[in-house]
Amino acid sequence: MKQDGIFSLQVLAGFLAFVLALNPLALEAKWVFALICCLAVLLSYIKSWVNGLFLSMFSVFIFYSMNGLRTGELFFYLFSLPVLSVLADFSRKIRKDPETKNTDMEEREFVNKVVNSLMLDHDMLREIKTDTNSMSVRKVLSRNIESIMGIKHMLVYSIDPKKNGMLSSVFSHGDMHGQIKDEINQDIINDLLLKNISANSTGFISGADGLNAVIVPVFDENKLREITIAVREKEFREIDIYILEFFSEQVFIIMEKHALISKLKGNYEKIIQALAIAIDTKDHETHGHSMATMTYAIKLAEKLGLSEPEKEKIRYASLLHDIGKINISSSILNKPSSLTQEEFGIIMKHPAEGVDILNKLEIFDEILPIILYHHEHFDGKGYPSSLKGEEIPLGARICSIADAYSVMRSDRPYRKALTKEAAVNELKKCSGTQFDSKLVGKFLEIINEENGSAGGIQLN
Secondary structure, X not given: OHHHHHHHHHHHHHHHHHHHHHOOOOOOHHHHHHHHHHHHHHHHHHOOHHHHHHHHHHHHHHHHHHHOOOXXXXXXXXXXXXXXXXXXXXXXXXXXXXXXXXXXXXXXXXXXXXXXXXXHHHHHHHXXXXXXXXXXXXXXXXXXXXXXXXXXXXEEEEEOOOOOOEEEEEEEEEOOOOOEOOEEEHHHHOOOEOOOEEHHHHOOEOOOOOOEEEEEEXXXXXXXXXXXXXXXOOOOOXXXXXXXXXXXXXXXXXXXXXXXXXXXXXXXXXXXXXXHHHHHHHOHHHOOHHHHHHHHHHHHXXXXXXXXXXXXXXXXXXXXXXXXXXXOOHHHHOOOOOOOHHHHHHHOOHHHHHHHHHOOOHHHHHHHHHHHHOOOOOOOOOOOOOOOHHHOOHHHHXXXXXXXXXXXXXXXXXXXXXXXXXXXXXXXXXXXXXXXXXXXXXXXXXXXXXXXXXXXXXXX
């Protein structure tokens, strides 16, 4: 209704300005201009300077075309009218009635909250990527909600499958500990969802005089899974409830996906361990070799300060580095005498055979280069591709040293296990040719630490 009234006023002002511009009473130009200014200022004050300026310009040009104006007069009018319109509009803005001012403040607050929510959502996701355990995720949620809405206390309750219809507290943050029950019945909260309520009226919050609360549910497949409860002094408006609902659902989805990923990762590790056992069973003289290679490889990766994702790739690759030997006859793998050239040629195929086996599953894609190149030599005389220096992936260079040391320290069909000192001397001898000398140096530090003497064995 208010907008309709303003529109009618605009039409009326336009009609009056048009009549004035025609100047049916043959008034002097200055009086016509004065009346047009009055109309323009009035409309600018009620509506905006754009409306007033358009009305005045429209009138002046009609008057100019009908009656003619000197150039100086025309420019004076065209300069004065915009100034008057803007001043009138400015006056309107600084004299707004309280209701309009409150509306504008609420609109600005709404926009600020939405923008802040988006920014904090981005920060929250970035933090969660580095730490996805349940408590950490909820702490991030609580901190963000507190910064946006001034929350005094926040709680999260989850459905307890062991207790029918009961919700148990899984997270509580704020300064109202001891005033809120750890368990509540689902029936209590059914009529209290998604609206501002008195905190004391909930039935499970005590000593909360003058405080307001809101209960936000999280549903999964139409079943209630969690509720988030926020408490503060100010009432919760619709935008506050929406933001809390948005963050609560997002955190729940992240945690559900994390649980699923953790389960899949556990299954993935079991598959790798089963394959590693199958490898060691095939080559019974080196039983436990895969596990030993993995142990040394991870120690070297940690010594180098590699990231967790890189260490994880090295862990899995070193466990499966000899998977290709499954396709090689046991008579060759366990031969007590030296291998013929043909037999050694078959052995040399095992990195590529391993990749062929694992290539059928995408989950192994990231570890395939380590498996394929773990027999490359730093001087380019290894196999299968004669890669040289840092052309060889770092993970493969690490696995190569761990693999060689584990083999030297194990009994073989054609020889007994080397002593630790003999194995170390062999690594030093092959440093810079078969192995990356820098990595050998770091590996020897690990061996020294195992001996309890930092200077027991040194790289020459």
